Amino acid sequence: GDGGSEGAKYTVGIDTTYPPFEFEEDGEYTGIDIDLITAIAENQGFEIEFSPMDFSGIIPALQAGQLDIAIAGMSITDERKNVVDFSDPYFDAGLTLVVSSDNTEIETLEDLQGKTVAVKSGTTGAEFARANEGEYGFTVSQFEDSPSMFQEVSNGNADVLIEDYPVIAYAISESGLDLKTVGERLNGDQYGIAVLKGENADVLEQINAGLQELRDSGEYDEILGKYIAE
Numbered sequence: 427g428d429g430g431s432e433g434a435k436y437t438v439g440i441d442t443t444y445p446p447f448e449f450e451e452d453g454e455y456t457g458i459d460i461d462l463i464t465a466i467a468e469n470q471g472f473e474i475e476f477s478p479m480d481f482s483g484i485i486p487a488l489q490a491g492q493l494d495i496a497i498a499g500m501s502i503t504d505e506r507k508n509v510v511d512f513s514d515p516y517f518d519a520g521l522t523l524v525v526s527s528d529n530t531e532i533e534t535l536e537d538l539q540g541k542t543v544a545v546k547s548g549t550t551g552a553e554f555a556r557a558n559e560g561e562y563g564f565t566v567s568q569f570e571d572s573p574s575m576f577q578e579v580s581n582g583n584a585d586v587l588i589e590d591y592p593v594i595a596y597a598i599s600e601s602g603l604d605l606k607t608v609g610e611r612l613n614g615d616q617y618g619i620a621v622l623k624g625e626n627a628d629v630l631e632q633i634n635a636g637l638q639e640l641r642d643s644g645e646y647d648e649i650l651g652k653y654i655a656e
C-alpha cells in the first residue's frame with residue numbers, strides 16, 4: 427500500500443469446510459480463497475483476521491457488521507446483490523447433481539420424482555432445489571455444512587445432493603468419497619468476494635485492484651495450480 431490505508435484490519439468471513447477453497451490443515455486455514463485474500467491483503471497493505479462460520483451465517487454477519495469481507499466460494503447472484511457488493515468474479519463454478527457411485531437410477535432432474543435431495547442451507551444449491559422441488563416432485567433435506575450433506579448420500583439417507591462442481595470433484599478425488607457427479611451442469615455461475623452493500627467502496631476497490639495484480643503477476647494461476655490439477 428502507499429500508506430493511506432496502512433494498518434486497516436478487516437474481519438473476513440469464511441466457510442472452512444469447503445475445500446479446495448477453504449479448509450483447515452494442521453490447525454491452519456488454507457485453500458484457494460484463503461491464499462487469494464491473503465495475497466490481496468498483502469499487495470494492498472491491509473490486515474485480515476479470519477472468522478469461520480456456517481455458510482448460511484455469512485451474509486447475515488456482513489449485514490450485522492460482524493464481518494467486513496466474505497470469501498466463501500460465494501456465487502454472485504442478483505438476489506445477493508440486493509444486500510452485498512461483489513468484487514470482480516474470480517472463479518467459474520456451477521451446480522451439479524451427485525449420487526452414490528453405485529446409483530444407476532438417477533441422471534437428470536426428471537429422475538428425482540419421490541427422491542430425497544440433500545442441500546446446504548443458504549446456498550445456490552438449496553435455492554435451486556427449492557425452486558424445482560414442486561415441478562420434479564422431490565423432497566429437500568437441508569444441512570449446515572458440505573461434509574454433513576455428502577455423508578447423507580454416502581450413508582443412503584438421501585438419494586442425491588446438489589453441490590458446486592469444483593468442490594465435489596475435489597472431494598471425490600481427494601477424500602475418495604463413494605460419490606459421483608451425474609448429468610449436465612445445472613447452471614453456470616461465478617464466485618465473488620463480498621462486502622456489505624453500499625458501505626465499503628474503498629475496500630472493494632482495493633480487493634479488485636489486488637485481484638488484478640495477482641492475475642497480472644501470475645500469482646493467481648500459481649494459487650489455483652496449488653490446489654487444482656490442470
Ligand code: GLN
Nearest residue numbers: 441498499500501549550
Ligand atoms: N457457491 C455456493 C453459493 O454461493 C456454495 C457456497 C458454499 O457452500 N460455501 O451458495
